[in-house]
Structure formats: C-alpha cells, structure tokens
Amino acid sequence: MAIRINGAEVEAPEDARVSLLDLLRERVHLTGTKVGCNQGACGACTVLVDGERVLSCLTLAAQVDGRSVTTIEGLAEAEALHPLQAAFIDHDGFQCGYCTPGQICAAAAMLAEVAAGAPSYVTADLTAERVPLTREEIRERMSGNLCRCGAHNGIVDAILQVAAERAA
C-alpha cells in the first residue's frame, strides 16, 4: 500500500505519530499545505482526500494509506492555474497568502458538495435537490477556514465567479 499524493506514490511513514500535514510539509516537501493551529481550528491545512476536504493536521498519515491526496500543488494541471486559483488573484482573495491554499482546497471541495446537493446550516429548503449557491451559503460553508488578513469578501467573490462560470 502507499499514499497517492498528487498522482505520485509515497510510502506511509514508519513513525505512526506523523500527521498527513507533517508528511506533506516535512517529508515530501509539499509546503503549499500550511500549518496554522495543528488542532483543526483554522483550516489552513485543508487538503482533498479522494476529492473530499479534510484537515490534514487531524489526519494521521497512516489513515490515508491506499487513498488519494490532492494538495494545492496538485489542484491544477501542470503549470496552469486552477480556475479557483486564477479567480483568487482576480478578486484579491488573499493578502499574506498563508491561509490561501487551504481556502482554495476547501472551496474546490465545497463546490463539489453543493453540486452533490448537500445542504448546510443556512440552506432554507433542506429537501431541495439543488442548493442555490448564495453568498451566505458560501460564507457558511467556508467558515472553517480562518483568514486574519481579512480577504473574506474577495474569497467569496472568487468562489461565486467560478461557480457562475461552471453553471454557464
């Protein structure tokens, strides 16, 4: 068994204490995934495991043995930017850039959750097949990703733009 990270096979570490976050940053040198609190409170370490968002600081590397991990470095094809990455630049959805990879990974998974019809705390009609993607839906669903520079408006705008492009 091995962990598939952005398409490449990586062996699970021998030390069972190693988190997915530390595996990525310290052993595979994929430092795009950030550490903000190491206790699941800030979302900076968000990555995709089999397409779903997880907090890599609360995930042991051993837990993802045999699964597929996508980090910010693997979100787009080769050197191109993912539409969310481009939209974050257009809407200035970051300042220092530290929470940004986590925000973008969370946004990618969040859009998939909405597309799959998953409701949220602010969804008015829980029985509807399609959840309308309002600003408030985005704000609620992105609230697990903290930003201290205060780029919240730009982040929501960027996600709305990508959602609109996909719907078009």
Added chain:
Amino acid sequence: MSRIQNAIIGSVRTAIGWVPAQWLPGGTPDPLIGRNAVIGRQASRLDGPLKVAGKARFAAEIAMDRLSYAALAHSPITRGRITRLDTSAAEAAPGVILVLTHRNMPRLNPLPLISITDLGAVGNSNLPIMQDQVIRYNGQVVALVVAETQEQADHAASLLEIDYAAEEARTSFHDAKATARVPASILIEKNHLSVGDAERELERSAHHVDEVYRTPGQNHNAIEPHAVTVAWEGEALLIHDATQMIAASANAIGKLFGLKKGQVRVVSPFVGGGFGGKGLWDHQIVAVAAARLIGRPLRLALTREGVYRIIGGRTPAEQRVAIGADPEGTFTALVHTGYSIMPPYGACPEQYTLGSRALYRSKSFEVVQRHLDLDIVPNTFMRAPGEAIGSFALESAIDELAHSMAIDPIELRLRNLPERHPTTGVPFSQHALGQAYRDGMKRFGWERRSATPGMRREGEWLIGMGCATGSFPYARMPGANIRLTLRRDSSATLSCSAQEMGMGTATVQTQHAADRLGLPLDAITFELGDSALPAAPFAGGSSQTASLAGAVVAAADKLAGELLRLAGNDSPLAGLRAGQVRLAEGSVVSIDDPNRRESYGSILSRAAREEITVAAAGSPPIEFLKFAIHSTSAVFCELRVSTVTGEIRVDRLLGSFDCGTILNPKTATSQLKGGMIMGLGLALTEETLFDERKGRIMNASLADYHLPTHLDVPAIDVIWTGIPDPRTPLGARGIGEIGITGVAAAVANAVFNATGQRIRDLPITLDKLW
C-alpha cells in the same frame, strides 16, 4: 521615553516651526502627484501566482540538509523559581540531540527594547532569555528540545521533569492601579497634556458625558505561527525568519551573539501575517543558540499555544472619556485618561489617547495615560496600537453625548472639527474628515437611521445604525535605503530589505518605480525580504510604503544626476543640472523644454555601460514635525440584534477614508477591509482571557479565541476621498492600520441605536445585552 526626550523633541519641533516649509522634505509637493500612470491602477498583486499555487516559501518551509527540529517547554507558573530540573528522560528519548535549559544556554545580554530614538533596538522584552532559574511570567520559555524529527522533539519535551516554587505574582489589573506609573512620554508625544482646566469646564458645561470604557487583551493571531529555520556556517549565521523587521533583527542578533556586521543574514520574503506581532522575541534567540551548539541547521516553529505564551498581544485597557459641551454642542472639555499594562521590561505604551489629541477642537483638554506593571508576557504593538481601542472610548462617548443632546452624532462631530491640529496648533498637511463623513452618509443612507433607539424591528431582530471616526497618524521612518540598477535595455531593479506580509509591498513599489522612472510595469523588478540587501526600516506604524517611497524618490534623483553626468556634452541634455530634468518615458527629459531629452538606452550605450547602479537613502522624515499629518475615516455600521438570543449580526459596514493618494485601489481596498474585519473581531468576538488568579492565558488556541469567520463578515464597502497629501511622497499616507480604528465604536453605537443598550465593555457578546 524620558523627560529629556520630551525636551529634545519639543525644541526640534519649535526650531522646525520657524524653518520655511519649502526647505523641508514635502515642502514642495511630490511632482509625481497628478501625473502618475501606473500608480492608482488596479494592479493584481505580483506575487499572487506564487501564493495561490502554494509556491511562496515561508520561514518554516525551507528545506536543509541535516535539519533538526525543536520544541519549546513553557513555565506553567507565573512567578517563582525552578527548583528541580531533570532532563535525563528527555535526553534519552529517541532522536534527541540537545536539551537546552538555563544551565547550558550560552550567557547572553538582554535585548535592547524597541525604541523610537534607537532604530537598531528591536526587543519586545528585555528580560533575560533562559539565563537563570527565575520565572518572570506564565508561559516563559524554560527549555528547548532538539531532535531529528518534530515528533521526537515534541515527545521528548513532554518528558522534561521540572519543579517550581511559586511566589506571589502581580496579576490583577485592578490591584495594580494603586501603583500605576505615569510615563513622561508616549512614543514621541509628551504624555500628560493639560490645556485649561478641563475638570472645571466639565462641571460647568451645559451637557456632558463621563464614562469608563473597558477593552480586553487581544492577540494578533496571524495564521502563520512564528517560525525560524536557522543555519550556522562557521561564524556566518543564516536565519529564515517570519519577521516585520528584517534589517534591524539581523543587527540585533549579530550584536547579541558577538558577530561582525554582515555575518548575520535574515531572509524573510514572505510573512504569513504580522499585525505587529512578528518581531524579535525569545524563540529566535534560543533557536540561534541551539543551532550553534549542535552544529546543525534547526527549525523552531511555535505551536499556536506557544504563540500565545511568549508573543505578547494588545494590552487590556480601562479608559475614562469625559466630554463637556455648550448648548450648541461645541466642546468645552475633553478628558481622556486611562490605564493599560506596560511592564518595565516591555516596549509598547498602547497610545490610546493619541487620537483624542488630534481629532476635535475643545476649549480644554486633560489627557494622560497610566501604566500598570503586571507579571505577564509583555504586550506589544498590535494593529493600530492605541487608536484601535482609544477610538472605541472617544467615539462611543461622542455618540453618548449626541444622544443626550438629541443631536445627530455626525452633526456633533462636524461642529467640532478643527482647522489646525487642536492641541499643537500645527497646520494639517491635508484634512478632509468632513468630506469623508458627507460622502459616507450619502453612500450609506444615513438618513434612514432612526434617532430614537429600538425603533426598527423585523421579526425577532432589532436593527440599528452607528458611525464613528477613525484616525491614524502618518509616519515615515529614517534609514530607508534603496539600490537602483538601470540597464541599457531600459529595465530596472530596485532592492532593499523591506518586508512583505500581505500589504503588496513589491507590487505598489513596482508601480511607483514605473512612474518615477517612466518605464512600463514589466520593466521593473523589486527585490525585498533579505537583510543582505540595502537596509529598509521595519514594517509597522503604517510607515513602510511612505518610507520606501521616500527612498525611491532619493534614488531616482541620484540616478538622474548620474545619467546627466554620463550623457556628457554630446547629449541634447548637455548643460542641464539634476534639478532641471525629470525621468519620463524611458528618458531623461528637460523640464523646461521637453524636446531636449535622451533615452536611458542611448545614454548608457554612448557611455559604453551595460548598466548603472545608484544607492540612496530617503531624506530625514522631518515633515511630520512641521505639519500635522493624519489619516482619518468615517465608519458606518448597520446590524441586527436578536431579541431572543442577543446575538449580533453585522449586515453592512462602510469605511469612508481620507488617507491620501491610493496607490493601488485593488490592494488598498483589501488592506482597508482587512483592518475593518479585525475591527469587527475587536468589537464582537475577540478576547484574550487572562486568569487573574493564576496569571495564565486561558484560551491559547484558535478554537477558544474567536476570530471573525466568513459568516461573521458581510460585504464591506470602502470609499476614499483620494485627495493627495501635499507633504508626503506620492501624496500617500499609509493605510495598514486606519482600517481597524473607529470600527468598534461604530458597532457599539449601532448596537445602542438598535437596542438602547450602551455596552462600554468589549467584546459585545450576547451575555452583555439581555
């Protein structure tokens, strides 16, 4: 911070008062004001592609051969001594390389405290760093464990056996008031300001308000925790740091470890948020010491809890504001006094009264700050130190006075706007707070506000509007150096040790250089983030942009002179002096006769030069001693308060700013909004909970310290007057901090308007409402 300092600054101000303005920096407006091309453009930040791709490398992300990892141990007691220290189990743990405690820590002097008069002094604390067994505050570093992996270091740190003898500690804000100190000065201002007899004026005023406002401690909570990756090579020291003060840190660390100038290199091209917290603290020092002892590179990344334990935040404060007014609402007395913590080993005075000295006219003033000495991690500068909380007290009080007089609170403020600086009498460089208010009122729909509280209701929600003034002084720092290289192909590189923490430092200075040199944006490279480059001042006090801009001005002037010299007698420029030309369209151009010009490429080719390099420093920043240079803002808030739960939802927030030329509307909007969002946290959620019984911070985590999240942040509106400041480089004044000022009062005033409840104790949590 002494009486001598007061005397010196006072006499310099007096002397400069007599010097004609045109002799001083800013005496004649920057010629670039009004003829800019790239400045003012909506440029996306140049480092955006790196940041969104996760390719911007932060301090804890530098890979090195034989890198070791470190973990800190912190004192769980507040004051006392270590009585037993057994490191054997930790040392025997797998992978451990070194356990560093006061026993084997090299003997080092304390760091000199941050000082306004010594820009090489950058310590946030001058307590000894692991030099003895004495514990001076809760959370103090008592040991550093170094191992082959982070997991091994963390585990070994848990095996340290340390016993303490606790002594009584000073931990009560209230008790400390009895022995409060009155410092002679607050930064460069004389502390105690007394004009007329404010207490008597207050007593006999037709209307008055006299209240006490309380604000808790807060922490910066940049999402990137402090981290350092350190490597020694012989006597050369390389530090990848997350710091707001690159050049000064390199100097200070070099002095501390007895190194020669140039032997220390601090590299910090990206900082994951700073807000005042990313300075020089104990962790860099112990990391550097440990790396030298083990002869290997070392990484020390603070845990989130570690950041709370050893990096100070904003002090709690208790402020009294009293305002007296005559029947027309003209202020006759303005009293602003208070208490905040500043232990003798700390450096930040939390200048919460500075705004009150500069914003409104009053017949009399009584202003003084008192410092309390607690055994606590020293508080430090946090976004808009002073003004962020000072504006809460002052602007709440004005709202209270307006309500009691049945005057619109904006009208009351406009009636008291000064023509000149109200307490020094110095002329303003530019001041359009009145316009900021009028623009903001219109944009926000202020006329929809009900003057009587509690009148607007939608279902369970009470709706209210509030406003407040924000302000922040201009600063430009001395010691801003730039190296400028211009090449024959008309490309240019500017280099200095400036800091990028999300402000868009390189982006706006690239725009600036493009205009200053008359070159397209993509011809300019701006290098920063490395102490090996010419020294730039720290990033703080909203000063970096102006400081760097001043240096770019100086470098461009010098370049013009050098190009004229190279052009020689065979050029259309022959005979012209530096003051008679400007740089435009890739050429040196005569100001009087624009037909007399020669391109950079032509000058350099004829002189057989591939490139030309000049180095220059910004002029001494004495413009702010001659003029009162302040940014101001009008902040508007509309919110809902649930009559069932008391929860507050901010629906609209508008900032109307008068802060000089906006250099890049896109990044400026983000920075101003960022400040306002931190202001929402200050108003509604943020509080460092300090256990006064034990002297320990109780909520040292992002789970328990509540930053505003996406759902807390409405769409924010930002507008500006855009009026250039005639006394500053580019007409700009710095925008990093003013965004947070005024917001807490605007929110509190809106809560009052919604509910009739006046909350004078931040944060306004629902338990304080019903």
